Amino acid sequence: MQTRVHKNKRVIFIAILSLTLALALTACSSNDSADGANNTENNEVTNSDRLIKEGDSLLIPTSEISETAEFYFVTVDDTRMGVVAVKTPDGKIRTAFDTCQVCNGSPKAYFEQSGSSLQCQNCGNKFPMNRVEVEAGGCNPIPIFEKDKTVTDESITISYETLKVNKGLFPSNWKK
Secondary structure (H helix, E strand, O other), X not given: OXXXXXXXXXXXXXXXXXXXHHHHHHHHHHHHHHHHHHHHHHHHHOOOOEEEOOOOEEEEEHHHOOOOOEEEEEEEOOEEEEEEEEEOOXXXXXXXXXXXXXXXXXXXXXXXEEOOEEEEOOOOOEEEHHHOOOOOOOOOEEEOOHHHOEEOOOEEEEEHHHHHHHHHHOOOOOOO
């Protein structure tokens, strides 16, 4: 009788352990898919990735730029990068690489808009959008200065060369 009870307890224990493991795996996979959905959602809200090859440029129509930050994703030589463009209250369009100068190297060293600021998703620092492309150094988006782009009334052009020189700012696991 005791052997039978002992076997039943072992079977129940194994069943409970298996069920617990199955529930844990289900929870992990649903969290992974939720994270994936957020990444996909971010890409849908912003502009889709563009492959930039030698001789190409990132062309941003000025008509797309407003006081709501626009994020452009490009791939240069197998490196995924981001550029942010925003129009400040004075009407000036400003651009920067979508990575934090201090947190650079972290997969979360990118910005999201928070009111009239850009907030680093790694350290939480908020940077006023009217300071984009004005300040270099510190915990802020890395500026793309006038000398590194061509600006007309219709567009902003950032060359392959400028992008290639700065691709080292983006680790392979950036924004993942």
